Amino acid sequence: MARIVEPKIEETNTESDEDNWTIGAEPFKPIDMTQVANKKGKIAAPTSQAIKRAADILRGGDPIGLPTETVYGLAADACSDDAVAKVFALKQRPQFNPLIIHVASIEMAQTLVHMCPLARLVAEHFWPGPLTMVLPRLPDCPVSLLASAGLDTLAIRIPAHPVARALLDEVATPIAAPSANLSGNISPTKAQHVADQLDINIILDGGPCKVGLESTILKVDDNQLILLRPGGIAVAHIEQAIGHAVDPLTNPDKITAPGQMIAHYAPSKPIRLDALDVAANEGLLAFGKPLPGAKMVANLSVGANTTEAAANLFAMMHELDASDCAAIAVMPIPDEGLGQAINDRLQRAAAPRDKS
Ligand code: TXA
Numbered sequence: 001m002a003r004i005v006e007p008k009i010e011e012t013n014t015e016s017d018e019d020n021w022t023i024g025a026e027p028f029k030p031i032d033m034t035q036v037a038n039k040k041g042k043i044a045a046p047t048s049q050a051i052k053r054a055a056d057i058l059r060g061g062d063p064i065g066l067p068t069e070t071v072y073g074l075a076a077d078a079c080s081d082d083a084v085a086k087v088f089a090l091k092q093r094p095q096f097n098p099l100i101i102h103v104a105s106i107e108m109a110q111t112l113v114h115m116c117p118l119a120r121l122v123a124e125h126f127w128p129g130p131l132t133m134v135l136p137r138l139p140d141c142p143v144s145l146l147a148s149a150g151l152d153t154l155a156i157r158i159p160a161h162p163v164a165r166a167l168l169d170e171v172a173t174p175i176a177a178p179s180a181n182l183s184g185n186i187s188p189t190k191a192q193h194v195a196d197q198l199d200i201n202i203i204l205d206g207g208p209c210k211v212g213l214e215s216t217i218l219k220v221d222d223n224q225l226i227l228l229r230p231g232g233i234a235v236a237h238i239e240q241a242i243g244h245a246v247d248p249l250t251n252p253d254k255i256t257a258p259g260q261m262i263a264h265y266a267p268s269k270p271i272r273l274d275a276l277d278v279a280a281n282e283g284l285l286a287f288g289k290p291l292p293g294a295k296m297v298a299n300l301s302v303g304a305n306t307t308e309a310a311a312n313l314f315a316m317m318h319e320l321d322a323s324d325c326a327a328i329a330v331m332p333i334p335d336e337g338l339g340q341a342i343n344d345r346l347q348r349a350a351a352p353r354d355k356s
């Protein structure tokens, strides 16, 4: 099983020899696609044995195909940066859109996000079901920062499909799952649609999706419900059931519509991209062999692997931002693999910001 080195900040040792920066780091093993590709019979009937096998694969850090009542999801352990990076790699997404986090219960949701009384009301009416709420992450929320693309909110729902619920009960951990299609393709509503485009170990066959359309996404903010994406539950139905208006998205500065880039993670320190040298007061976000002379170094991938780098990106940006470095210098990252999405994120983080 490929294991990604833990995100790790290393003090730069000015007297270091060439090997010092790899001390303690395990070499990164790229995902062995022969282990996951083209397995015969990867569509599995959802027997309890198959659900246990899928749970083992998930716990081992690999994605699976999961039926929900809306569309099939490409599901991964939401608390593992490594597993979430594999989801982006498999989907070939050019950007890190934040993913929906699926949980087994309201109790589990409350360990991840702050649920105000209005959010609880919505949850009690519509969970399990095709409704997602965007809520503030709790400070100790264990969900991968990559899964929420560095945002301080999480999109969360309890799916209603019995197979999804059985899997969530079995793994007892939150599951990140975007629709199980290649980026740009339409969402899959049958197991075969998933098998046609994604090479994964197992796709649990839950039959055709009853809703066949992604979940409705509401942002819950300041006792207001804002529609971010129309979907499986009609707005009128929500308003009628809970007696509370659902507002259209009117302030795109506050939050951008899903599908486009959401208000991006903006570090407080200045960021300098494609750095070929580094100042003594700068923190270095390294890729491959680090440049010498930085105040501190966070290495996205010692072995210059873009999937590993994606897994570490947000956690390391947060760590450098929280450090006492004056600024962050980022080494060049090639546009191959997840490099394109990493560079997209870095460019947004480095873009001049309106401070108002
Ligand atoms: O029905 C569904 O929602 C399916 C099934 C598998 O659950 N999932 C799905 O995921 O449609 P995906 O990744 O294709 O769409 C997730 C949407 C994206 O448009 C994303 O921008 C938005 O949710 N989203 C996720 N986290 C968000 C956040 N923190 N704030 C705003 N939007 C968010």
Ligand code: MG
Pocket: 178, 179, 187
């Ligand atoms: Mg999708």
